[in-house]
Amino acid sequence: MSSNGLPKLLAEPSPGVADANGNIQLPPEELQQMEQALEQHFTAILRILRIDPNDPNSADTPRRLARMWVRELLRGRYEPPPRCTLFPNRRRSNALVMSRGIEVRSVCSHHWQPIIGQCVIGYVPGEHIIGLSKLNRIVEWFSRRGQVQEELTEQIAEFLQGKLRPRALGVVLACRHYCMIVRGVEGDEEQAVMVTSTWRGGLAENTRLREEFFRLAGMELPEYA
Numbered sequence: 001m002s003s004n005g006l007p008k009l010l011a012e013p014s015p016g017v018a019d020a021n022g023n024i025q026l027p028p029e030e031l032q033q034m035e036q037a038l039e040q041h042f043t044a045i046l047r048i049l050r051i052d053p054n055d056p057n058s059a060d061t062p063r064r065l066a067r068m069w070v071r072e073l074l075r076g077r078y079e080p081p082p083r084c085t086l087f088p089n090r091r092r093s094n095a096l097v098m099s100r101g102i103e104v105r106s107v108c109s110h111h112w113q114p115i116i117g118q119c120v121i122g123y124v125p126g127e128h129i130i131g132l133s134k135l136n137r138i139v140e141w142f143s144r145r146g147q148v149q150e151e152l153t154e155q156i157a158e159f160l161q162g163k164l165r166p167r168a169l170g171v172v173l174a175c176r177h178y179c180m181i182v183r184g185v186e187g188d189e190e191q192a193v194m195v196t197s198t199w200r201g202g203l204a205e206n207t208r209l210r211e212e213f214f215r216l217a218g219m220e221l222p223e224y225a
């Protein structure tokens, strides 16, 4: 304990930093160290908030929070990218391939509150196609970080564009931001869904293809699309 009665905090884990939605791959022992340091800091936070450490509902909260943030909610910051197995586009398909209803579970960088929603990814293959389950893993890898929805949308598209080299690519996210909902920000916050989209190749250039995207996605074409 230090002189102010708060637990003495461990030194910050080394090395380096990255943006909240960046990636900084760390070995298991570093993550363990990070979790321990975080538990001590959360103990101090509960103390500052004058929460009785003997309250049976809060006694283990610092440990639970530390584990949740390192191992779950910010996991994508510390893990390597998912392996993307590509297959040859043998039939030279030039139609739109779409995966919709991909779950988005993220936290906002600004308030550390949940961002929950769905992602639709559609692409026209070039030389390769990708297993659909890989799309979910890619969305998850980028979502498990402190995020800003606009940047999350771009990160997913950039990654796919680099790996898959499709002839057209569209990524659309529709999410609820719980920082608005729990804080009761003015407006119809429970209904407020934020939609972000980004387009590459044929989907950036061709309005008809973008209409096809929204038709397959079961979405109405918004004004801006």
Ligand SMILES: [Zn+2]
Binding pocket: 108, 109, 110, 111, 112, 113, 177, 179, 180
């Ligand atoms: Zn927020």
